[in-house]
Amino acid sequence: MDHTQPRIRIMVVVAVVAVLLQAAVAPSMAVMSVVPNFMLIILAILALHNDLLRSTICGFALGLVFDLLSSGPLGAMTLVLTLLGYIISSLNKYIARGGLLVEAFILFLAMLSGEFLNSVLYAITGSDTEFLLSLAVKVLPATLYDTVMGLLLLWVYLRLFTDSGRPNRPGPGRPLQRKLN
Secondary structure (H helix, E strand, O other): OOOHHHHHHHHHHHHHHHHHHHHHHHHHHOEOOEOOOHHHHHHHHHHHOOOHHHHHHHHHHHHHHHHHHOOOOOOHHHHHHHHHHHHHHHOHHHHOOOOHHHHHHHHHHHHHHHHHHHHHHHHHHOOOOOHHHHHHHHHHHHHHHHHHHHHHHHHHHHHHHOHHHOOOOOOOOOOOOOOOO
16 A cells, blocks of 8 residues: 555645744744744654655755745755755664654754754855854754744644654654554
């Protein structure tokens, strides 16, 4: 039985929700001028639970939409999310049996890496002239904010889209189940 279609539909629905959250809800959730990056959060969650190709394509699409919605340099978040989608889903075979604590740690590292790489790209393109100040004022608070929001959304994702709250990953960590006739 092919389970590809339902997984693709789930990814598309969750990605559309991420776009709507980023465009409509995130600006009103600013805390000390730090806005949650729902595109980064949702990509990390999807990449934890999907294969390499789908996660990379989803990262590219979400990054491109983010860049088109923002006033930053075009392509910065596209590059960041494409790379993170690839890297996180590449780790699936190593974290398949790690559980929720490992997923939370990977989520934190993804938020830190995403915010840091985006800040570096903004500095390189000249959009951010105070790189070191940006690290202290934007990257660290945004990482914490994104991680907290990410843990909440990970919990929701696990409850809605996996079997009894357990991760549903492709790859070697997933046991093979057979029906006996």
